[in-house]
Structure formats: structure tokens, C-alpha cells
Amino acid sequence: MDDTPSVAVAGAGLAGLVAARHLADAGADVTVFERRDEVGGRVRTRRRDGFTLDRGFQVLFTAYPAVRRELDLRALDLQSFSPGAVICRPGERSVLADPLRDPLSLTETLFNREVTTTDKLRTLALRQHVGSRDEVAIFESADAPIDEYLRDWGFAESYLDNFVAPFYGGITLDRSLATSKRVFEYTFKAMSEGLIALPAAGMAAVPAQLAKRARDAGATIHLDSPVAAVSGDADGATVETESRVVDADAAVVATDPRTAGRLTGVAAIPTAARPSVTAYCSLPDGPSLDDARKIHLNAADDRPNAIVPLSAVASSYAPDDRRLLCATFLGDAALDTPDGDLVDATRDALAAWYPERQFAGLEHVHTDRIEFAQFAQPPGIHDDLPDTRDPNGTVYLAGDYTAWSAIQGAMRSGREAADAVLADL
Numbered sequence: 001m002d003d004t005p006s007v008a009v010a011g012a013g014l015a016g017l018v019a020a021r022h023l024a025d026a027g028a029d030v031t032v033f034e035r036r037d038e039v040g041g042r043v044r045t046r047r048r049d050g051f052t053l054d055r056g057f058q059v060l061f062t063a064y065p066a067v068r069r070e071l072d073l074r075a076l077d078l079q080s081f082s083p084g085a086v087i088c089r090p091g092e093r094s095v096l097a098d099p100l101r102d103p104l105s106l107t108e109t110l111f112n113r114e115v116t117t118t119d120k121l122r123t124l125a126l127r128q129h130v131g132s133r134d135e136v137a138i139f140e141s142a143d144a145p146i147d148e149y150l151r152d153w154g155f156a157e158s159y160l161d162n163f164v165a166p167f168y169g170g171i172t173l174d175r176s177l178a179t180s181k182r183v184f185e186y187t188f189k190a191m192s193e194g195l196i197a198l199p200a201a202g203m204a205a206v207p208a209q210l211a212k213r214a215r216d217a218g219a220t221i222h223l224d225s226p227v228a229a230v231s232g233d234a235d236g237a238t239v240e241t242e243s244r245v246v247d248a249d250a251a252v253v254a255t256d257p258r259t260a261g262r263l264t265g266v267a268a269i270p271t272a273a274r275p276s277v278t279a280y281c282s283l284p285d286g287p288s289l290d291d292a293r294k295i296h297l298n299a300a301d302d303r304p305n306a307i308v309p310l311s312a313v314a315s316s317y318a319p320d321d322r323r324l325l326c327a328t329f330l331g332d333a334a335l336d337t338p339d340g341d342l343v344d345a346t347r348d349a350l351a352a353w354y355p356e357r358q359f360a361g362l363e364h365v366h367t368d369r370i371e372f373a374q375f376a377q378p379p380g381i382h383d384d385l386p387d388t389r390d391p392n393g394t395v396y397l398a399g400d401y402t403a404w405s406a407i408q409g410a411m412r413s414g415r416e417a418a419d420a421v422l423a424d425l
Contacts, residue, residue, distance in 0.1 A: 257375055388416050
């Protein structure tokens with residue numbers, strides 16, 4: 001008699017792949033069903049005319065515990081951003097960096113007129129505060145919007161407007177700073193303790209490595225296999241795809257939030273979306289932007305919110321004769337903005353920030369319009385997110401919507417789902 005437990009996993013995003021790997025490592029017979037023709041979920045990369053184009057602007061925070069636990073970072077050949085950012089407005093650019101991690105930027109940071117000396121000192125104090133707390137402590141703490149939290153710390157409105165709004169607008173997709181301060185605290189902690197980086201082969205290298213580890217552990221991954229239904233009771237679970245019905249001892253639903261809600265009926269899964277639009281543009285090879293390995297923040301308005309010189313960070317992202325950058329646009333209106341208008345806004349911003357240079361050669365490469373880039377995270381939402389065991393019977397949830405919307409949340413949830421399945425079986 002075969003006592004090997006069988007587990008079916010719906011979805012081969014980060015959470016599903018981590019769950020599959022740990023279940024297979026523990027000896028389970030694991031089968032993963034993915035509706036697309038590639039793994040990765042929201043973390044994917046395409047290649048076009050020599051350019052490496054991630055699905056929207058994404059980065060890897062190397063300090064995330066799940067990232068360090070689940071990935072071989074050395075094998076990803078990470079290319080890192082310089083800590084900090086360039087604050088830009090028409091005719092003016094200034095650098096704000098962490099002098100503890102980027103000593104070469106100390107002089108520029110000290111003389112940055114966009115942020116007061118008092119706020120720079122408060123930033124260092126805030127860094128010490130979040131550095132002393134772990135993920136559990138941060139996400140169980142009392143909550144508030146980011147702007148209210150920083151005002152309570154005494155930060156000036158100019159600091160919020162000139163730096164925090166565009167920088168965290170890129171992280172939370174919410175330039176209004178109405179997002180949970182827990183997200184601010186934990187990502188600020190991660191940036192203080194590790195790198196922000198891109199794999200040389202693109203962000204798709206992350207799920208590709210997770211998929212290889214899952215397969216090496218014994219998991220089977222079926223692509224082009226959308227899951228139509230999942231059900232479970234005390235005796236086991238059933239997963240239905242377009243071509244087969246699979247009976248297993250347990251099932252893990254690791255799909256996008258809306259699909260997970262439909263498959264499991266768990267009403268607590270968040271479905272309010274934050275959209276994002278990323279316009280990829282190229283320039284002829286030539287002099288880089290100043291402080292080219294830093295994100296350029298738009299302190300004047302949100303069109304675009306930020307511009308990122310990608311190939312200056314990772315030269316593999318562009319062919320030898322071109323440079324690649326991306327501009328991020330926030331809000332629902334950006335979803336309907338034509339490509340030409342996005343490129344014009346990007347060109348106008350660069351020309352205003354760098355009046356001494358010419359950007360007539362800026363060309364459109366590709367645009368990603370992502371209606372559901374992450375789920376909205378207003379204050380208090382993390383207290384009401386579903387648990388991995390919330391579905392009926394032997395069906396489990398794995399996705400960032402059981403933790404918080406980030407690569408850390410997705411990977412952590414995959415491990416927690418696997419642990420729950422193994423404990424119950």
C-alpha cells in the first residue's frame with residue numbers, strides 16, 4: 001500500500017512553486033497546474049529585439065527572509081541599484097541616499113535641498129526603529145496611513161511630497177500615501193538591510209529557479225492547464241482542469257486573488273486592485289543619466305511617477321547600441337492612456353530634468369498595462385486577510401493575499417501552506 005500523500009497545486013506563481021517544492025521535499029506526490037504556458041504568475045519577462053522586458057517594473061529585495069531562504073541569489077547574477085534616489089523637478093536634480101550604505105553619496109545627500117537636515121536625521125532614527133523589529137512585530141502593530149505615520153514622526157510635508165510620495169508610490173502603487181504604514185516599515189527595513197536588484201536574465205529568473213527546485217524535488221508541473229474547479233472534504237480534494245479530474249489528499253489554491261476567490265468561495269480574499277502602467281523606452285547608446293543606477297523620482301507631478309534607467313543597472317537588459325529605461329504611471333487613468341502620450345510624457349519629463357541634453361531619440365519599445373498589479377492595502381487590511389486553512393476540507397490557500405502584497409508575502413505564504421498541508425496530513 002502506498003502511503004505517499006498526494007497534493008494538487010493550482011497555480012505556478014511564486015507561492016505555488018514554493019509550496020510545491022516544500023511539499024515534494026517532504027515526500028508528497030505533487031502536481032502543479034498552471035493556466036499559462038510559463039511559470040511565474042505576475043513575475044514574468046519577455047524578450048524583444050534584444051531588450052529584456054519584465055512584466056511591469058519589478059525588483060528583488062535581497063533582505064526579504066523568504067527570498068534568502070528560497071533562492072540561490074548568487075545563481076541569479078543580481079545587478080543592484082545604488083541605494084537612494086534622484087529627486088527630479090524641472091531644471092533641478094538632487095540625490096538622496098543612505099550614507100551608511102552608499103558613502104560616495106554623502107556629500108550630495110548632505111547638501112540635498114529637497115529634504116531638511118532634520119528630516120535626514122529622522123530618517124536615520126526611523127531606520128534604527130524598524131531595524132529592531134521583525135516582520136511579525138511590524139504586521140501585528142497598530143496601523144495607520146503612511147502619511148499620518150510619518151507626520152507623527154515629525155517629518156515635514158516637503159519630505160513626504162518630494163521623496164516619500166513618488167518613491168513609495170512606486171512600491172505601493174499609491175502616491176497618496178494612504179497605504180498601510182506596516183508596508184512602509186517593512187520595506188524600509190528591507191532596503192536598509194539589503195539590496196534592491198534585478199537578475200541579469202530578468203525577473204522571470206526568479207520563478208524559473210523556483211520551478212527547477214520544485215521539479216528537482218519531484219513535483220510535476222503542467223502548463224497550459226487552467227483549473228476550472230476545486231473541492232475538498234475530510235476525505236480529500238478534487239481538482240478539475242479542462243482535460244482531467246484529479247483526486248488528491250489535499251489541494252493548494254495558489255492562483256491570483258480573484259480566481260482564488262472563485263475557486264474556494266473564501267470571501268476574505270482581497271480583490272480591490274492597484275493598477276500600474278509601465279512604458280519601456282529606449283535611447284541610442286551614449287552618456288548615461290546622472291547617478292544612473294538610481295531611480296529618478298518625479299517630485300513635480302505623477303506623469304510619470306518615476307523613471308528607471310534599467311540598462312544602467314543591468315546592461316543585459318538592452319542591446320549594445322541602445323539603452324533601456326522604463327517610466328511608471330499610476331492610477332486607473334493611465335490604463336487608457338495611448339502609448340504615444342506615455343512616451344511624450346516620459347520625454348518631456350527627461351527634457352525638463354536634463355535641459356542640457358537631447359531626448360529626441362527616445363523610442364517606444366513596449367507598454368505593460370496591468371489592471372491588477374497588487375491588491376490594495378489600506379490600514380488594517382492585514383488583520384482581516386484569509387488564513388491558509390480558510391477553504392473547506394483539505395483545500396488550502398497560498399498567495400500574497402494571505403500575508404501582504406510583495407514577493408516576501410507570496411513566498412512566505414507558499415511555505416506556510418506547505419507546512420499546513422503536511423501538518424494536517
